[in-house]
């Protein structure tokens with residue numbers, strides 16, 4: 001009896017102590033002369049395997065990726081709109097490919113460019129403001145679809161030592177969004193006045209570059225912190241030499 005408890009205890013310690021990447025993830029060795037090429041294919045492959053998340057590491061499902069909320073208070077300029085988004089769903093991230101990867105593990109920095117064929121941002125919204133000379137207000141469902149979205153990611157990490165293991169914690173995560181095209185649709189604008197709503201949605205799409213440019217920075221800020229959280233779910237739990245084996 002005593003023995004079996006002891007064995008059970010040591011097995012659980014092992015299971016808790018050893019946080020590893022899932023078996024089926026491609027591992028890229030730190031000293032690989034083609035480390036960047038390896039990561040360029042391993043990372044999107046891992047994204048596809050994370051569609052349903054990784055429960056053991058508390059990584060949430062990525063398809064869709066849920067974001068609780070986002071508030072935008074766009075100040076001066078041609079677009080002044082206060083917007084509240086809740087229950088945000090991001091669809092399409094796991095279809096991304098990487099066009100560039102630059103890992104500088106010595107300085108704990110990663111830089112990558114991704115291309116997402118179609119990223120849909122679907123959320124409950126409330127907004128009120130003005131675009132050019134037109135007032136806009138509504139409360140309903142927003143669909144902001146970015147076609148051929150290039151995202152430039154810059155991850156700045158630092159080594160953190162816990163229980164003799166080194167982790168690569170990401171303390172900063174910057175993104176830049178460069179969509180080829182943005183399609184906007186807000187349901188139930190102007191308290192459901194269909195004629196006004198259709199007209200405004202048309203107007204928004206005719207001016208989507210202007211609208212998106214005014215809102216881009218807020219989207220980038222909110223989404224970079226979401227990407228940072230997901231990355232750190234893995235990087236804070238799996239030691240660096242288990243993500244990037246040393247030999």
Ligand SMILES: *[C@@H]1O[C@H](CO)[C@@H](O)[C@H](O)[C@H]1NC(C)=O
Nearest residue numbers: 120122143144145183184185
């Ligand atoms: C969002 O808009 C895109 C582009 O118009 C469309 O393809 C997609 O089906 C829409 N998604 C939802 C959930 O309405």
